[in-house]
Amino acid sequence: MFERYDVEKMPGHWLLARMGKRVLRPGGRELTAKMIDALSITPDDIVVEFAPGIGSTAQLIFTRKPKNYTGIDQNEEAVKHLASLSANINYSFINENITSSGLPSNSATVVVGEAVLTMQREERKEDIIVEAHRLLQSGGRYALHEIALRPDDIQDGLKDDIQRELSQEIHVNARPLTTHEWTFLLNKCGFGVKKILTNPMHLLKLSRIVRDEGVRGAARIGFNVVTTRHAFKRMIGMRNVFNKYEHHMSAISIIAVKE
Numbered sequence: 001m002f003e004r005y006d007v008e009k010m011p012g013h014w015l016l017a018r019m020g021k022r023v024l025r026p027g028g029r030e031l032t033a034k035m036i037d038a039l040s041i042t043p044d045d046i047v048v049e050f051a052p053g054i055g056s057t058a059q060l061i062f063t064r065k066p067k068n069y070t071g072i073d074q075n076e077e078a079v080k081h082l083a084s085l086s087a088n089i090n091y092s093f094i095n096e097n098i099t100s101s102g103l104p105s106n107s108a109t110v111v112v113g114e115a116v117l118t119m120q121r122e123e124r125k126e127d128i129i130v131e132a133h134r135l136l137q138s139g140g141r142y143a144l145h146e147i148a149l150r151p152d153d154i155q156d157g158l159k160d161d162i163q164r165e166l167s168q169e170i171h172v173n174a175r176p177l178t179t180h181e182w183t184f185l186l187n188k189c190g191f192g193v194k195k196i197l198t199n200p201m202h203l204l205k206l207s208r209i210v211r212d213e214g215v216r217g218a219a220r221i222g223f224n225v226v227t228t229r230h231a232f233k234r235m236i237g238m239r240n241v242f243n244k245y246e247h248h249m250s251a252i253s254i255i256a257v258k259e
């Protein structure tokens, strides 16, 4: 997948996917697993996933056997790949923008979206959370998994530096919020926060890569990085900015409920 993109310019998440990385969320498999546990998905649930990407969380959700699952992703290649993940006719994928899926209001009991809000500007973050609220029935659960800045009273100058350097290296507009700001935004859009989970932002640390991808997966990624022109430089650039701001960034998952 993603062979046609230029390695020097492509968004960081597609670069990682092209190198063979399957887990593209800041808190890794560990935080996703805790988030899915906290959602307590049952065979009665109707689940919508925003931006499933290469589908590793979709597959985890399928193990909970929800009654219905719909993934919405705007990337055509990703959706073609996602369609091959399950033969269940009640599990489907829509190739659309999250905010124009055409799904009916009050139709879902669970909405999940990982690594999708951080890279949106402020108004778009709100549009997506409002869409989760529209799709959910009253009492429905919404789970996000994103990057949080810390502490809550981080200086504006430092926040701007982090946002600018992340955007330069990842080649998408990365705008993480503090825990307090994520909570504020959810409350503003009609959600009550039920649970907050965190994990270190170690997406590109070797120990996390091995835990997320296995030894063979990590070796395959390493091989692809050193044999693909420009990939090593890009990976080092991204890793350096994650390391530089390690103490001011963490992965966060929030479970919220439509009030």
Ligand SMILES: C[S@@+](CC[C@H](N)C(=O)[O-])C[C@H]1O[C@@H](n2cnc3c(N)ncnc32)[C@H](O)[C@@H]1O
Binding pocket: 013, 022, 023, 024, 025, 050, 051, 052, 053, 054, 055, 056, 057, 072, 073, 074, 075, 078, 096, 097, 098, 099, 113, 114, 115, 116
């Ligand atoms: C960083 S990945 C997140 C993937 C997945 N959630 C994961 O954690 O592995 C970005 C994915 O989000 C999709 N995406 C980003 N913004 C979107 C939007 N507004 N509507 C639909 N898909 C979107 C992209 O097409 C891509 O597949």
